[in-house]
Amino acid sequence: MRKHWRIATLGVLGAAAMMVAGLGEAMAQNEQFMPRLTYRTGPYAPNGVPFANGYADYLNLINERDGGINGVKVAFEECETGYDTARGVECYDRLKGKGAAGAAVVDPLSTGITFALTEKAPGDKIPLITMGYGRSESQDGSVFGWNFPLLGTYWAAADIIMNYVAQKEGGYGKLKGKKISLVYHDSPYGKEPIPLLEELAKRHGFAFTAMPVTHPGVEQKATWLQIRQNRPDYVLLWGWGVMNSTSIKEAAAVNYPRNKMIGVWWSGAEPDVTPAGDGSKGYLAANLQAVGDQFSVHRDIYKSVYDKGKGAAKKEEVGQVLYNRGLVNAFLATEAIRTAQAKFGNKPLNGEQVRWGIEHLDITAARIKEAGFEGLVYPIKLSCQDHMGSARARIQQWDGTKWSFVSDWIEADRKLLDPMVAAAAKKYAEEKKITPRDCSKEM
């Protein structure tokens, strides 16, 4: 008798397991999969964590508040890269085939990983969204068909920052004879702005010096003693992680004025300034989006995600610089899927379909307001040729406790950027034997 009971129990459990598995599979069939390459451990975790949290919270908001993107739930899985290129590529390979239609879009949050995936993405037909980072020439969609450096590249960032410097000095004409130094992370990321800054130095007659700092950037005394000796008029900072806070501390140690130090948008978050304490006061940095949790989307996140205990971050971290950057990044990615759904239907889409969505992305001020991002981000419109869209940023200043904007939106000079991008993209196409797409024929 007991034996029969056991068999019956096992049978019921087996059937239940099959039903659950089947249900899971059925659900997965109607889910849009988004792989998440994150780094929550390692030397860059203090910067990687808030970004990942903002991204996760927005995807959860879409699911909890709206039931998904037009009813298609978003499934996402994080893979820890540790900001390591090899591990990033491994994560990409592991996750690219998951979900009903494979990976919709990949966001590596690492220039090194982006460089590696730029070679792989075309073969896999998976778009890479690299908002505010990646290869600067990947703005050219005719050559870099799968890269999308939305909202700005490092060349755009350098131009925007120099535009701000020129404004402070009374125009580009006043930069002649000035000294500008770049303290940069000695990696593909840190080297990106150099060609643009050299070009600007040539055009406007200022002296430009590039000073590398080796990974991870915990020791910079020699660099800052040279800065103390040379006294550049401005120091641009292109760091990431501990390098940023160390630079600010060293600047304070050699009495270099922090209000003459301007960081790129990856060198201007809370983890960059808080370790230096009062030494950070006055420090400037570019920012692609607004700071704070006063926006409509944050209210929705608190209500639909955090009040249900599903928030990824601590509540007090919602609205921080990198949290909001993750939020905006997720917004752009999901809007691209939404755009693609209008053509391909409300179902899980593959990478190729999502790429179409990104290339036809047109996020107007009205749509930004509707989505709760009014004041947080600037409108953006992309095309087959232009994979960056608008390239605008504001300069913010740290007052010891919070960031405040000290400039209006500054737009990168496309007349300067576009020829440089075209030349670099052409060179890349020749090296890699890529036949550029004819964007005039693509709709």
Add this chain to the structure above:
Amino acid sequence: MGFFFEVLFGGFLAGVLYALVALGFVLIFKASGVFNFAQGAMVLFAALSLVRLMEWMPIPIAMLASVAIMIVFALVVERLVLRPLVNQEGIILFMATIGVSYFIDGFGQTVWGSDVYKLDVGLPNEPVIILESLFEGGILVNQFDLVAAVIAGLLVTVLAIFFQKTRIGRALRAVADDHQAAQSVGIPLRDIWVIVWSTSGIVALVAGIVWGSALGVQFSISLVALKALPVLILGGFTSVPGAIVGGLIIGAGEKLAEVYIGPTFGGGIENWFAYMLALLFLLVRPQGLFGERIIERV
């Protein structure tokens, strides 16, 4: 000329900070012949413990609690890692410390979090100008570096006395020479290992306080161990004063190289230059400047 001395002095002070981390390596190597790969991770773990405990209790209590944590850590390492591997080859023990390193890196961040934590134990951080009468504009020195140098000096003095003048110190050195021989004359190997790992844990805490105050407590401070390696090669793995002298030479050498040779190579040479400098010393004096010469009879 003033600038040269500023770089030189800055290099010396940076070197002292490296030496603080190198000391932890020296202690364990000197007493057990094990190259402890986990020293950097121990610095991070100790600093993370302190900074998070400071959120709950006054600084002195948090420091004592952190010392206690590092002693418990030493007990656990001895019981779970070293004891089963007693009398194994040095390379086996080295591999074990790699495992310990990765474990405490991850465990520390899991327990204490992976944010950047500001550590303020009251160390001064204002730059001062000295020798203005000798050099135009004077030489800029950070008070923080000076305090760190004093801390390192005190630590070296205490450790040197401990090793040379105490019974335990002599026992530690005996164990380092030969585990089995030391055991045969009644030296309790387990106790010695616990003592040396505890001491190394406390040195890691001191290094963690200094580096954590400078950088904020975050994962990256575990990477300062990389800066200690050339110091060890140069100063010798078994010499406490060697760690300091090695630190001074490496610190000054790399800073001067970065400033005066670096621009020729596009900058950013100080990391590899430190290793190259250490390698040159290694070729001439393999045991390091102050290391014990190993003579083996065949």
